[in-house]
Amino acid sequence: MLLNDISDLIERLKKRGARRVVLQFPEGLKRRSAEMVAALKEAGFEVVVSGDPCYGACDLALENLGSSDVLVHFGHAPVDEQPKVIFEPWAVAFDVTVLENALPFLRGTTLGLVTTVQHVGLIPAMITFLQSRGITCTVGEGSRRTPFPGQVLGCSFAAARASGADEILFVGTGLFHPTGIAIATRARVIALDPLSGTAQEVRGDILMRRRFAVIEKARGARTVGIIVSTKSGQKREKLAERLVRLSDNAVIVTMREVTPDELLNLGFACYVNTACPRLAYDDQVRFPVPVLSPQEYEILCGTRTWDEYAIDEIV
């Protein structure tokens, strides 16, 4: 499978007249870099590897393009237009009959179907399988950041919303995406991990209760750092400028990687995260102080009510 990928990639690189190429891999694929380097050197390219952490197409190693012709970004679909970047998918296949495991959890016979980028190629097969079980799927168009129909990101649930369904099946790993979908759509959400075969209903209220507690913990914070990412697809400066004006105690803090160590070193009493939305929700247990989403900070400052709680998405 790898060699197929590479022959196609070599074709695209040659078409562009690339001579020197930077490769960027997400954390789960970094181990494959040495074999990919060897194959591309064999094909006549000069190769450089980006060694920084990478969790999405929002985090492109563009600083390498000064000394290279093309950046090949593996494993993610583009979240924005980038002329000198090739996005090289890394599909992960599974047997679609595993969807059988989700059937006992469904209430209706029409379903919104969403998944992550590595499985979008299987959406037609998933639809056919579900149809054979009497279930009709709707697959919504995504946003600018999710180019494939039915594709969701941890920061964009537009395809779930666009499905218009009351019941949504998320096929993918982990509970963050389906939890976000549940809060964003207020639909009933079933999550199926296609690799382990585990299916379950996922509700948003557990996360929301936890977040309510974090907001309360942030009350009275004398110093607030409004985090702005320096990563290409996470830099929400306008949002941060608006939030920093909500309190005299707030200041903008720029960061590349938002880590517990750096938040501790800086010593602010509370942070607001405008970088990757998952950070605030997923990593709170690792952080030394409350890290709020933009919407949660608005609730803290009284410019949004709790009933208007919304999950943070990058649009």
Add this chain to the structure above:
Amino acid sequence: MLLNDISDLIERLKKRGARRVVLQFPEGLKRRSAEMVAALKEAGFEVVVSGDPCYGACDLALENLGSSDVLVHFGHAPVDEQPKVIFEPWAVAFDVTVLENALPFLRGTTLGLVTTVQHVGLIPAMITFLQSRGITCTVGEGSRRTPFPGQVLGCSFAAARASGADEILFVGTGLFHPTGIAIATRARVIALDPLSGTAQEVRGDILMRRRFAVIEKARGARTVGIIVSTKSGQKREKLAERLVRLSDNAVIVTMREVTPDELLNLGFACYVNTACPRLAYDDQVRFPVPVLSPQEYEILCGTRTWDEYAIDEIV
């Protein structure tokens, strides 16, 4: 003391007509950022804080200058010219009579005197004190990266070399600088920690024995990552290009922060560090595989002999 610092800084910022200012602190001073932000906001500036890890003037948050007028970098002297950066020293005072503790370790009566940037202001007082004890000091000019006479960095021992002395007194914290000085100059080196008062002779051969073992461990590595930093003052691309040509197994890997996690994720059998020289020497115990200095890699590849072993410096 802080308020003195700030009134001077405000003066310099106003002279430049700065309106929006980014503050960057080394790890040990980050905790002071909130109070500095408050004081500069009080003085009428818009303020942003750089929250990324920072270990030297080689690591300037220049990416922030797109949206701000000036970067104020605290705690370090400049290692290169930067028109939009103000370097704001952060002197750490001590009672120079603590040098008494070093006297029992000295053999001669002439001495090369070196220290780190936070103590360079005390060099005249240290000279006077040592003179009163019958010891004559020479203070060498530094390199382009160490603008103060007698100043050394972990990556530049030029001032120690320029002292021309057979016996050198290093006044500062930790054993890395004096070890580097011992290897770089082959002089006898005494280290005095002015805060704890501890004095000791520091030899280079212990580090060199350890490094010999690391080189041997790297023999036979099938994949070699030549690390190039993306930080402003650590980016040694030409050196890396030369090193990568020494072996077909080698590839350039760009990194901002060189961390054990990322080296493990990438999965190379050996790395060569052209970023901050201290990383290879100081952090080997934390790294999963051998991380060689450029000179050590040349020894491994047979283009340098062990007798020509040299400590890595950035010139």
